[in-house]
Amino acid sequence: xxxxxxxxxxxxxxxxxxxxxxxxxxxxxxxxxxxxxxxxxxxxxxxxxxxxxxxxxxxxxxxxxxxxxxxxxxxxxxxxxxxxxxxxxxxxxxxxxxxxxxxxxxxxxxxxxxxxxxxxxxxxxxxxxxxxxxxxxxxxxxxxxxxxxxxxxxxxxxxxxxxxxxxxxxxxxxxxxxxxxxxxxxxxxxxxxxxxxxxxxxxxxxxxxxxxxxxxxxxxxxxxxxxxxxxxxxxxxxxxxxxxxxxxxxxxxxxxxxxxxxxxxxx
Numbered sequence: 001x002x003x004x005x006x007x008x009x010x011x012x013x014x015x016x017x018x019x020x021x022x023x024x025x026x027x028x029x030x031x032x033x034x035x036x037x038x039x040x041x042x043x044x045x046x047x048x049x050x051x052x053x054x055x056x057x058x059x060x061x062x063x064x065x066x067x068x069x070x071x072x073x074x075x076x077x078x079x080x081x082x083x084x085x086x087x088x089x090x091x092x093x094x095x096x097x098x099x100x101x102x103x104x105x106x107x108x109x110x111x112x113x114x115x116x117x118x119x120x121x122x123x124x125x126x127x128x129x130x131x132x133x134x135x136x137x138x139x140x141x142x143x144x145x146x147x148x149x150x151x152x153x154x155x156x157x158x159x160x161x162x163x164x165x166x167x168x169x170x171x172x173x174x175x176x177x178x179x180x181x182x183x184x185x186x187x188x189x190x191x192x193x194x195x196x197x198x199x200x201x202x203x204x205x206x207x208x209x210x211x212x213x214x215x216x217x218x219x220x221x222x223x224x225x226x227x228x229x230x231x232x233x234x235x236x237x238x239x240x241x242x243x244x245x246x247x248x249x250x251x252x253x254x255x256x257x258x259x260x261x262x263x264x265x266x267x
Contacts, residue, residue: 009069009169011130016132016245017059022139024246030128030251035253036116038260045115047263049212051256059130066125073121077114084110092228128165138240163219166252174211178204 012018015046017025039045056066067074095102103116128136128238148154 007267009129010075011061011129012132013060013130015058015060015130017055017126019245020249021133021242021246022132022135022241023142023240023242024249025127025131026136026139026143027124028249030125031062031257032123033120035257035260036120037118038257039112040264040266044263045112047256047259048119050116052122054084055126056122059126061126061129066122074118080117084113096266110210118177133162133166134238138166138238142240156193167215170215171208171212175204175208178211 013072036048039048055065085102085106086100088109089101091103091105091108093101094104094107105181131139137158140161144152144154144158
């Protein structure tokens with residue numbers, strides 16, 4: 001499962017979403033995260049879900065590919081849904097079995113929170129799948145440029161966030177290799193008591209942390225050897241260009257927010 005993890009990976013393509021300026025995509029995703037909280041009824045949540053599916057189709061990303069890569073996160077979404085079913089005690093009682101009681105409001109809130117979580121995960125995943133780490137760094141740094149007046153290390157912050165995204169799939173691949181190596185040596189991570197399972201994970205974590213620190217050190221040395229001294233005076237080989245399609249995306253977002261506010265008032 002780990003080798004199929006797609007969060008943080010970049011998949012080159014030629015879709016409309018791939019061609020967008022990274023600044024418009026970052027701005028759209030950031031504002032979309034805020035707009036998600038405007039939804040408060042079935043229609044608005046359905047609109048958000050339909051809009052997210054439309055973005056995935058335009059980006060030409062296969063749903064099977066997304067499902068396989070997001071299985072661990074989907075499990076968390078289902079777990080959140082079940083927790084709301086069991087522990088929210090509001091509204092009419094719909095089902096009762098022994099100590100388990102499921103109420104109408106529990107189902108409603110569980111579905112709403114799960115849809116909210118799902119669209120946020122899908123939209124951010126589409127961003128990383130359609131935008132290279134270098135483009136994300138450049139776009140983020142450009143958007144944060146006004147904060148330089150407040151003496152914030154904008155370039156360094158953007159670089160750290162980009163490296164973090166890039167290291168996610170790398171560490172997932174490393175974890176998968178170590179796990180297979182431990183299983184080949186006869187380690188059993190799936191049986192025994194909770195205490196035994198925790199102790200069995202230690203041989204997995206130690207080499208993973210050692211490998212992560214080694215990669216970080218190699219990256220730091222490589223940057224130093226190449227003369228990296230921060231963002232001052234640096235130029236870019238790839239220049240960002242805001243085009244008409246980027247303006248269209250922002251206008252589309254404004255329309256989405258307006259529709260959400262209108263439908264929200266009908267609750």
